[in-house]
Amino acid sequence: MLNSKIILALETSCDETAVAILRGRNGHSGSQLLASEVASQIAEHEKFGGVVPEVASRNHLVHAPRLLERVTREAKIGISQIDAFAATSGPGLASSLMIGASIAKGLAIGFGKPYLAINHLEGHLLSPFFGETEIKPNVSLVVSGGHTMSIFVRGVGEYEVIGRTVDDAAGEAFDKIAKLLGLGYPGGPEIERCAAKGDSKRFDLPRSMPESENFSFSGLKTAVRYLLPTLGGDFLADVCASVQQAIVDVLVRKTIAAAKKFDVDLVTVSGGVSCNRELRKQLSKACKGQRVEFKTAEAWLCTDNAAMIAFAAMLKLENGASSNVTEEIDPNLALAV
Ligand code: KG4
Ligand code: ZN
Numbered sequence: 001m002l003n004s005k006i007i008l009a010l011e012t013s014c015d016e017t018a019v020a021i022l023r024g025r026n027g028h029s030g031s032q033l034l035a036s037e038v039a040s041q042i043a044e045h046e047k048f049g050g051v052v053p054e055v056a057s058r059n060h061l062v063h064a065p066r067l068l069e070r071v072t073r074e075a076k077i078g079i080s081q082i083d084a085f086a087a088t089s090g091p092g093l094a095s096s097l098m099i100g101a102s103i104a105k106g107l108a109i110g111f112g113k114p115y116l117a118i119n120h121l122e123g124h125l126l127s128p129f130f131g132e133t134e135i136k137p138n139v140s141l142v143v144s145g146g147h148t149m150s151i152f153v154r155g156v157g158e159y160e161v162i163g164r165t166v167d168d169a170a171g172e173a174f175d176k177i178a179k180l181l182g183l184g185y186p187g188g189p190e191i192e193r194c195a196a197k198g199d200s201k202r203f204d205l206p207r208s209m210p211e212s213e214n215f216s217f218s219g220l221k222t223a224v225r226y227l228l229p230t231l232g233g234d235f236l237a238d239v240c241a242s243v244q245q246a247i248v249d250v251l252v253r254k255t256i257a258a259a260k261k262f263d264v265d266l267v268t269v270s271g272g273v274s275c276n277r278e279l280r281k282q283l284s285k286a287c288k289g290q291r292v293e294f295k296t297a298e299a300w301l302c303t304d305n306a307a308m309i310a311f312a313a314m315l316k317l318e319n320g321a322s323s324n325v326t327e328e329i330d331p332n333l334a335l336a337v
Contacts, residue, residue: 003026004023004024004025004026004035004084004086005023005024005232005314005317005318006021006022006023006024006066006077006081006082006083006084007018007021007024007082007083007084007086007116007310007313007314007317008021008068008069008071008072008079008082008084008085008086008104008107008288008310009021009022009085009086009087009099009104009118009309009310009313010064010085010087010098010101010103010104010185010201010306010309011087011088011100011120011305011306011308011309012060012064012087012088012092012096012097012099012101012144013091013096013097013195013304014056014107014118014146014304015039015040015041015042015044015045015051015056015059015094015096015119015121016038016039016040016041016303016305017039017060017063017100018035018036018037018039018067018304018305018307018309019037019064019067019068019070019306020033020035020036020037020071020073020305020306020309021033021036021071021072021074021075021077021082021306021312022033022034022307022308022311022314023308024314024317024318024319025314026188027164028133028197029068029133030131030132030133031131031311032131033131033310034071034074034075034077034300035070035071035074035075035077035166035305036071036305036306036307036310037067037070037074037106037306038048038072038304038305039059039063039066039296041055041056041059041063042185044056044187045185046088046184046185046247048230050175050185051093051178052263053094053095053096053165054095056093056095057093057095057096057099058226059100060096060100063100063206064099064100064103065301067115068103069226071082072118074253075142077305079107079111080111081329082107082111082113082292083114083297083317084114084115084116084235084317084322085104085105085107085108085111085112085113085114085118086104086106086115086116086117086122086124086309086310086312086313087100087104087105087118087309088101088105088117088118088119088120088186088309089101089117089118089119089323089327089330089333090119090120090329090332090333090336091120091121091146091194091330091331091333092120092329092331093148093149093331093334094329094331097329097331098169098176098329101117101175101329105325107262108325113295114201114314114317114322114323115322115323115324115325115327116317116321116322117323117324117327117329118157118309118313119312119314119333119335120304120309120333121142121147121149121335122157122159122312122335123212123303123308123311124142124144124147124270124271124302124308125140125142125151125153125159125268125270126156126308126311126312126315127270127297127301127302127308127311128140128269128270128295128296129268129296129311130206130297130301130307130308130311131255131311135153135156136157136266137152137153137155137211137245137264137265137266138153138258138264138265138266138267138268138295139151139152139153139162139255139262139264139266139267139268140152140153140164140267140268140269140270140276141251141255141267141268141269141270141274141283142269143169143170143251143269143270143271143272143273143274144169144170144171144172144201144271144272144273144304145169145172145175145186145272145273146169146171146172147164147165147169147253147271148164148165148169148170148171148215148217148273149161149162149163149164149165149290149335150163150164150213150254150255150258151163151270151335152169152258152262152264156185156315156316156319159335161259161335162213162258162262163183163212163214163215163254164212164214164215164257165213165214165215165216165217166201166209166214166216166223167216167217167218168216168217168218168219169279170215170251171186171188171244171248171271171272171273172271173215173217173218173220173247174187174188174191174243174247175187175188176221177191177220177221177224177243178191180191180221180225180228181194181228182225182238183242186272187272188272188275188276188307189275190245191195191240191244191282192240192244192276192277192320194236194241194306195240195241195243195244195278196237196241197236197237197241198221198236198237198239198240198242199237199238199239199241199242200238200242200244200245200250201242201243201245202226202238202239202242202252203238203239203242204228204240204242205220205223205224205227205242205243205246205257206219206220206223206246207246207249207253208220208250208252210259212248213254213257213258214237214253215250215254217247217250218284220243220247224239224243225226226233227239228233231301232296238324241254242260244278245278247273247277247279248278248282248283249282251279252279252282252283252286255267255269255283255286255288256287256329257289259292260290264292265292265293266291266292266293266295267284267287267293267294267295268285268294268296268302269294269295270302271302271304272291272303272304274296274297275299275302275303276304276311279298289307
């Protein structure tokens with residue numbers, strides 16, 4: 001383990017404060033997670049039915065120093081032993097990104113170590129390979145609260161966006177529809193839980209833009225809004241199952257179409273919505289039908305965390321890359337090609 005580097009990464013792009021420490025690859029063995037902590041702010045934002053940027057930013061300031069202390073203790077690493085500091089630099093909420101990036105830059109300058117600015121989407125899309133040494137070409141579906149994107153991944157840093165949402169992200173659709181149904185936040189897990197007992201064929205909900213490589217979910221939300229006042233009796237489980245199936249159908253169909261178009265042997269899925277068991281099951285089955293390998297990460301790596309940011313940073317550091325500390329955060333940061 002003598003030559004492997006150690007990275008500390010912060011993720012504060014939205015409402016989760018996360019810090020992780022990762023030891024880089026040693027010979028043929030992949031990187032090893034030494035500590036990863038996430039402080040969720042769900043309780044603070046739940047009463048508003050969504051994330052309030054000002055509240056998120058203030059909470060990052062409270063949680064980050066506490067988590068930094070905890071991960072170094074867990075990893076049994078002194079902060080001076082860290083070889084590089086990384087943070088998510090976008091996309092996300094400006095006031096949230098600023099906190100993690102400022103801390104990582106401050107530590108990098110203070111300890112005279114490299115700083116790495118990491119794209120949040122790159123963190124997600126590399127997460128199915130977490131800890132591995134090789135990133136195989138794949139069609140990657142990134143589905144979260146803020147993003148729905150299919151990407152052709154040639155390797156680290158070589159990305160071609162195939163399709164993206166033209167309105168709501170898949171997770172945003174889950175969250176907004178859950179709110180219409182009076183369910184809690186975040187809505188995805190709530191809808192999945194209710195859908196388990198429901199009939200997904202009871203309501204015929206729209207599958208928008210079937211011929212496009214892009215995605216659209218706002219029509220689904222509107223359809224549910226108009227459907228609800230017409231319903232009586234017991235409908236919640238059936239609406240949830242029908243909504244979930246409408247979203248899963250579109251994601252599976254477009255991902256398989258992209259895999260065929262780009263002639264890949266591998267499909268990956270990441271981001272918070274990829275925790276959804278129906279999505280995993282149906283995408284995995286569809287991939288099997290096409291003789292394409294399917295890969296995803298464990299659920300804890302799919303929702304926002306700093307381990308995926310540390311992993312992306314480690315792959316870059318091992319390729320000799322680092323960022324300038326003058327590099328600004330960018331709330332609209334595009335995926336580099
Ligand atoms: O990746 P993530 O933690 O944050 C963003 O980068 O946005 O994703 C959060 C999103 C939320 O919209 C949440 O409702 C959704 O992921 N989500 C799910 C499930 N678990 C989380 N959606 C559907 N089914 C789930 N089980
Ligand atoms: Zn995310």
